[in-house]
Amino acid sequence: MPRPTDWGDLTKSVYFGHVALSSPSWSGTTHLMVEAILQSSGWDRGWSRLLQIAANSAAITERSFGVPEGVNTGRYGIGMVIDFFAFVGKRNGFPVDFTYPAVTNFVPASIGLINGARNPVDARKFIAFTLSNDGQKLLLDPRISRMPVVPYELLQGKVAAGYPKLPDGAAKSSLHFNAGLAQERIRLVTTMFDQSITFPIKELRAAAREIFAAESKLAGRDDADAAALIVQARQLAFSPVVSSEELQDPALQKIFFGRVEENNMTEAQRHDIMLLERRWNSRARAGYAEARMLAHRAVLRLGP
Incomplete structure (x- = not known):
């Protein structure tokens, strides 16, 4: 590959x-x-x-x-x-x-002193050691292999040739990551992923397999009807169960964007989430089944 x-x-x-x-x-x-x-x-x-x-x-x-x-x-x-x-x-x-x-x-691993800790003196010593040159060298152990946060030239040649540097990697990425947005919609994203990917994964794979088979047969051939069937199949298989337009629904935002802890949810909130999960799962499975059927029609149309 x-x-x-x-x-x-x-x-x-x-x-x-x-x-x-x-x-x-x-x-x-x-x-x-x-x-x-x-x-x-x-x-x-x-x-x-x-x-x-x-x-x-x-x-x-x-x-x-x-x-x-x-x-x-x-x-x-x-x-x-x-x-x-x-x-x-x-x-x-x-x-x-x-x-x-x-x-x-790039997400840093965190270290800190808990307010009210019983042994703050030794805790501060441990934090100081962890952030020292000697402590940071330990991160280079092959069993750990983390990126130190101190400049590599201070680690006395312990850094192997070609080992990635945190500032270099962060500078190359084209993304300015919005951690607040990621946290705000974590429940929505994880629920959508499971209902449309994790649980119906066999159906999703089956649709993709048929789409790839149809595309392979279509390669180098001029058949507008078969091509249209494949486009429809792709649209059904690879579209989110909640579109960007549906994402603006106030009812959905109230359920998934409200910062309500799991243990503090009302029975009504749990019921609403359960209904949405079922709807998304059913929508995903139906889309994959229809996508597979359309792609198979394209395969049959294109012949051997």
Whole structure:
């Protein structure tokens, strides 16, 4: 397979059945990748890209580290992972590599002193050590493989050749990540992902398989009717269950954008969410079934 260099590459038919990713409802780092795609491409186009990537998936793993484990062992060809998962694998001898897409985000690991902690003196010493040159050197251990935040020249040659630098990677990304927006709509995004991707993944893959078969038969041929069927199939399979227009619905925003903790929801709110989940899941499955049918009609029309 060709080496992918950006998110859009993962939508290509050559990667069908080879991509692994987790669900954003199970993995915070996956949620950040999903948001990077949505924020850079816009809501409708971003969801279309996510649906196409997921359609190429070999697995939607239950754990985020199930993705790098699968790539390291050759079970999957490509995985959407946070960078240090790949660095750990590569530096421990697995035949893997990693690419930063043009659109990415960098999130610092945090350290702090809890107000009212019982041992603040030693806590401050630990924080000071962690941020010192000696503490930051430990991040370069192949079992950890994180990016230090101190200038690399202060780490006494401990940085391996080609090891990524945080300022360089952040400067190359074309995305100004809006963390507030990502947090505000996290419940909506994760719910949509599960109802339209995680749960009906077999139907999504089946639609994509038929679409790719039709496109392969159409290549180099002039058949406007078959081409129109494929366009319709793609539209049905790779459109979000909530469009950017529907996103403006005040009722939907009240349910998903209100900062209500799960434990504080009323029974009415839970009922509304359940109804929407069922509606989105049914809409997704129906769209995939019709897309598969239309693409199959195109295959039959094009013949052997």
